[in-house]
Amino acid sequence: MNYSAELKKIVTSQYVYSSIRITLATVIPCLVLSYFGLLKEYFLFPLGTSFVALTDQPGPFIRRRNSLTFAIFCFVVVASIASLVKGIIPLVLLEVIVFGMFFSLIGVYGQRLAAVGSLALVVLAIFIDGHLTGANILKSLLIFAAGCIWFLLIFLIVTTIQPYKLASQMIGENYLQLAEFLKIKANYYQKNPDFDKLSLQIIAKQIGIKNLQEETRETVFKTRTIVNESTTISRLLMLMFLNSMDLHEKLMTSESDYKKLQESFKDTTILVKIHDYLNILSEEIANIGISLQSSARAKPISDLEVHFHELNVHYYELRNKEMTPENLENFMILRQIMMRINEITKEINEIYKVFSQNVKLAKSLSTGLDLKKFMPKEEKINFKVLKSNISLTSSHFRHAIRITIALLIGYLVSLLPFLVIGHTYWILITIVAILKPAYSITKQRNLLRFYGTVAGAVIAYGLLHFIHINAVLFGILLISMILCFSLLKGKYFWAVLFMTIYVFMSFNFLNPGNVNVIFKDRIVDTFIAGIIAFLVSYIVLPVWEHTQNLDLMKKSAESNLTYFHSVMSKFLNENFDVENYKVKRKNAIISLANLSDNFQRMISDPKNQQKKLEVVHQFVATSHLITAYTASLSQYAKSNQQYPEIDSESWSKKIESEMNQVSAILNGDKISETLRMDSRLEPEESSIEDMLHKRKTELLENEHFDIRDPNKISHLTELKNIHDVLELIYDVAKEQRKVIEKYRNEEKTTLPQS
Structure with missing residues (x-):
């Protein structure tokens, strides 16, 4: 473990930065008051400061400012009423009921107001018995209010001086999470990996990445200084975040049949070499994240070209020595993995180039995206939303x-x-x-x-x-x-x-x-x-996680279907809209993470409330594979190459029929005969078989081509990998359909039918 890098991650993070600001905002007044011997008398001042500080959630400046202002208003009102009714038991119970219900319910408007509500109840607890206010209630309340306002002033000053700091730290944290994600993926290539443990780690990390991406989206896309200004820093931050999401997809594309891979190359060292190189890439991604968090220029910590060249030499030597007609297809899979690693390497190098903060380059960069489409949905603050939740x-x-x-x-x-x-x-x-x-x-x-x-x-x-x-x-x-x-x-x-x-x-x-x-x-x-x-x-009215499963599975199945269709549109010669594709990708990842998160919480529920736990686990696992394999397929869709040898229309109908059957079963609809027939389609791809047969014949006749260009891959290898990915998506979608048929059959008596 690189302890220096780990320490830098912590020290430069938004959490440490925020905690130091809160601590100083609270302690400095204490020191001043203590110096003049007034700390006991004015203790409510730093207390108010710390309460308001704890409601400050990451996000756009305007929302943070408004929520802090609202928090001050709520805290002062709650403290005033609690101080006035102290000791009058019936009124105290009434205020607990009113405040308890109201400040818990405002959580319907999102995490920001949920934090305000929770801290308002803490304020109620502090003032409920009146021992902190003393005899002079008005003076105590004014001191408390002044302490609350003090943090708002500090917030306004700090954000004016450093308008980009939070966004930069959050984007940096995205890269750090991606680095950890790649480290987990790298472990699939080590000797004797624990596949089940790694799968759970991947799912858990995906949840964390999704939550962080949602928070960062709101902060970046709704911060006017970033979206509207054409400064070098604002453009770079926007592009660094968008690049992080593209990198996330590239990391997902390395999904493969790891068990088969381990079996095929167990007597070689190539997989261990890949494991080591992926860890080097992980360290580079972490280095980018740390540099963003600390607002410093990122410089590569190792020469990726040299390391990747060494890995390529090892691969090509193994291929030239060991490849035969019998293991040709295994080497095609390995070649595709090498190509994906090459793309990740290029992406990291490109990020370093963008991060070099070349002013001319930055001014020419543009996202070309309608950012509103990528914003997380949130409830508007109106009474109807609150009323509908009563x-x-x-x-x-x-x-x-x-x-x-x-x-x-x-x-x-x-x-x-x-x-x-x-x-x-x-x-x-x-x-x-x-x-x-x-x-x-x-x-x-x-x-x-x-x-x-x-x-x-x-x-x-x-x-x-x-x-x-x-x-x-x-x-x-x-x-x-x-x-x-x-x-x-x-x-x-x-x-x-x-x-x-x-x-x-x-x-x-x-x-x-x-x-x-x-x-x-x-x-x-x-x-x-x-x-x-x-x-x-x-x-008291518990909400068990299993009650959320059906809706979350519906959303995940639907999102995966639309994501797959948006990728297949390129193969079907339809208009491939990059923006539409990225929106569908975002929705699929969010739906998958929400489902996975719910499953993780369900594991902690009482045993009698873990309804159909194994079935739900299988659905989560298959959903993850469909999303990952679709991400792999998308890399071909985004290239300029054409693949007429692939029977795209049949594959699209075949796979989408299985996905549509899953959605139909989840919704309680009858499966049409057309869907069943489409699922049995046999894509016509004899040309690929002919090309593969020809290549095997060449190997038998010792016609071996020692071409060592890491940027090029044979058309046959691409076709074979596209075919294999489509086959994998179909097999997993079919398995998911069987899983959900079992789920619905077992749940008929307990789950509502649509």
Whole structure:
């Protein structure tokens, strides 16, 4: 492992950059207030700053600014009402119901407002018992509001100074994810690979890539300084992101029958050589990502031409020595893999060229795409959307009910005299943090929250027991805050651990010598909140993942069909619209990732709710293969070559008939006889067989051509690979149809028919 590169990935990431900004925005006022001896009196100022900071989600400047403004308004309103009704139990319960339902429901408008809603409920928890506001409520609220506004001002200043920073970091992270994706793919070529494990890793990584691409699309395509300005930086960022999506497709095209490949070349070292070279390419892609994150020029870390030449020499020597009429087709598959690797190498070199920031080149570059077609869909903010979700059929409404009930139970439990709860709000905050719309996520967060809290509390207790130098403790506080905010999205256990440490440190500065009470309260309150969150998520209107399977399978099947058809349009001599093709590609990848993500969550559901788990797993696996094989086919569609020897019309009807049957079965429709007949079509490709026979005869007669041009591939090899890919798509589509027939037969009594 390259530890230097790994460290650079972390240090230059948007998460560390954002966490440092949040930490400094929170801590600097604390230092100033502490210097004048006012920290205890004005503690709500940094608290308001940190709350607003945590609602800042990646995205276009206008949306971030608007959501921060909305968050400030919500937080001040919630804090005011909570402070005014404190101690009046009926009114407190009413406010929990109203705020719990409203701030959970606004999640229908997307992740940005969902974050605002969650933090608004945290504000409610903080102010619910009134012990932070003291006697002078107005003064406390003004201090809190000032702290909230302080972060908005910092946000406006930072984004004005660095308008491209977030977009650059997010695009860089896309490349880092692609580098990890290629590393996984490379492992298919190592000795004795674990195919099942690698398939699961590929699916999981595809989910992460899809989610990141969606976030980056919104940030890049809706940032006016990038879309509208004709500056070198704006054009380069746009092209670097579009190139990352093209590179993603090229990485998907290397899909092959790896088991057959391993069997065919198990006595050679060519596959290990490919594995090593793909890892070199992965390091180059990661290098591009790190350079983007750090806003530096990317320079190749190795000479790809030399490494690729060595790989080619090894391949050609093996071919010249070992190729026979019997293994000719295996070598054709290997030649195609070498060609794909060559294309990936060229793509990386082209990205380096674009990244060289040549001003003349940048000004001449244009995407030529209607970017609106690539934007992720999102709900418009209007009352109709909210109203339509006030129904038990809405997962958002069911979640709102769950979280409201959990908060009510948590508040009532905190009032029980025999428990002697010292910090009521810790129970409520923990409930908000743990309880998520999906049971699987709630279950996972529950455990991570408890383990992280216990570990963090033990470490913090030890630090406070043995260290009494305030400067050292303050340094630990700063580091803990930065690490907490950096890891909050991806490493929840570690985020909670460091959060607990900085909470302990904060309370120690405000009220020294109270560590024993904090230690007990923190663990007890987390334990109580965890039990409440688990029981409510399991009992109160749970939404199990298996209920989403049918709709997600329909979307995936439909998206794969339209993606395949858009690729086949070139072979059928129809108009091949690059923009339309890219939209279809995007939709197929998103649908596949959504289905895969739902399946991954379903694995964490209770056993009795993992309905038809194996069948769904088979559908996910076949969907992934269809998408990957279609991506492989698309490389031929985008070339200027013609392939009249391929019976494209028959192949198109044959494959699309299987895909249409899958959609029909999923929708509960009757399969027409025409579809069944089309599936049995036999494409007429005798010319390919003749050419293949001729080539085998040449080999028998020792007519071997030692042509070593890595940029050229024989027409026969191309034809054979197109035929093989079409055959693979058909076989997988047929297998998927059988899988879904089994699924529907078993689900007839439980799933609604369309």
